Amino acid sequence: MELLIDCIPCLLRQSLEAARMATDRAESHNKIMKETIKLLSDYENYKNSPELAREIHKLVRNETGSQDPYLQVKQKDLQAAEDLYPFLKNFLQSKRNSIYWALKIAATGNNLDSAVYSDVELETCVRNELEKEFSVCDLDIFTDKLQRAENILIIGDNTGETIFDRVMLESFHDVIITYGVRNEPIINDVTEKEAIASGLNTVARVVSTGCGAPGAILSDCSDEFVDIYNKSDIIISKGQGNFEALSEEQGNLFFLLKAKCPAIARKFHVNVNDYIFCYNNKRNSF
Numbered sequence: 303m304e305l306l307i308d309c310i311p312c313l314l315r316q317s318l319e320a321a322r323m324a325t326d327r328a329e330s331h332n333k334i335m336k337e338t339i340k341l342l343s344d345y346e347n348y349k350n351s352p353e354l355a356r357e358i359h360k361l362v363r364n365e366t367g368s369q370d371p372y373l374q375v376k377q378k379d380l381q382a383a384e385d386l387y388p389f390l391k392n393f394l395q396s397k398r399n400s401i402y403w404a405l406k407i408a409a410t411g412n413n414l415d416s417a418v419y420s421d422v423e424l425e426t427c428v429r430n431e432l433e434k435e436f437s438v439c440d441l442d443i444f445t446d447k448l449q450r451a452e453n454i455l456i457i458g459d460n461t462g463e464t465i466f467d468r469v470m471l472e473s474f475h476d477v478i479i480t481y482g483v484r485n486e487p488i489i490n491d492v493t494e495k496e497a498i499a500s501g502l503n504t505v506a507r508v509v510s511t512g513c514g515a516p517g518a519i520l521s522d523c524s525d526e527f528v529d530i531y532n533k534s535d536i537i538i539s540k541g542q543g544n545f546e547a548l549s550e551e552q553g554n555l556f557f558l559l560k561a562k563c564p565a566i567a568r569k570f571h572v573n574v575n576d577y578i579f580c581y582n583n584k585r586n587s588f
Contacts, residue, residue: 303351305349309351313338314342317335318334321365321366321371323372324365324371341354342354350519351517355489369486372490379461380464380496383465383500384465386425390407390466406577407432408469409579410466411465412560437578447536447554450535453480454477454478454535454537455480455531455538456482456506457540458483458492458497458540459544461500467481468502471502471506479506479507480534481502481506481508482509482511483510483511484513484515484516485511486514509526509530511527517544517545520547537553537555538556542559544559548582549569556582561574561575
């Protein structure tokens with residue numbers, strides 16, 4: 303998805319948030335903001351938002367020396383999500399259409415996104431959000447493909463939602479599952495370390511995309527990951543960042559996310575905060 307002017311204020315805010323998490327030094331905050339504004343003034347030179355975000359967070363790391371500013375946030379989110387695991391399993395068992403609600407659980411985990419929500423009342427939010435149904439849902443296409451699939455690739459998003467993803471993956475039977483993670487820490491996104499901490503390695507093979515952006519930009523991914531992508535019978539792309547990076551790509555690709563901003567909502571013709579499970583090849587373009 304092309305980088306929209308609507309993304310600029312969000313990226314600026316995200317830069318300041320990361321800077322403040324990385325250091326208490328006001329002079330560093332000022333320097334990072336000035337350098338970020340320079341980057342944002344050239345936004346037309348970037349093909350999508352994750353590509354520009356990667357440069358902004360690289361700037362934060364270089365200025366502060368902090369390689370993982372969101373480390374404590376990720377640990378807190380992961381622990382909170384782990385505490386919800388029994389509740390999520392019970393919720394899924396109480397529903398008739400297990401595949402639909404497994405997907406909905408994974409989508410609900412997308413609320414654990416510190417790039418959008420810095421203070422989430424997790425349990426209250428989850429309980430309220432779980433019962434909301436998808437506004438866009440290509441379940442029939444997915445179910446048909448799942449019956450014939452030998453392997454599935456999940457491209458992960460933020461750290462907290464890995465527990466929600468684990469619940470979803472535990473409902474997929476007789477299929478080989480690969481879970482793609484970020485190459486290095488960026489925002490609160492999941493890397494191999496957090497994926498293993500969440501227990502995802504017990505239900506899936508965890509691999510790095512080779513890309514450090516907050517979205518799997520295929521042209522920047524490793525040859526190994528691109529090969530996995532191309533050979534996957536089903537690909538599930540989690541979250542807005544991966545949608546922005548992959549919306550113009552091909553393959554049996556499904557986008558699973560919550561529309562957290564007007565720009566993304568307009569792309570899917572839904573309202574802000576609606577849930578989406580969309581088959582890419584069904585749409586002419588985004």
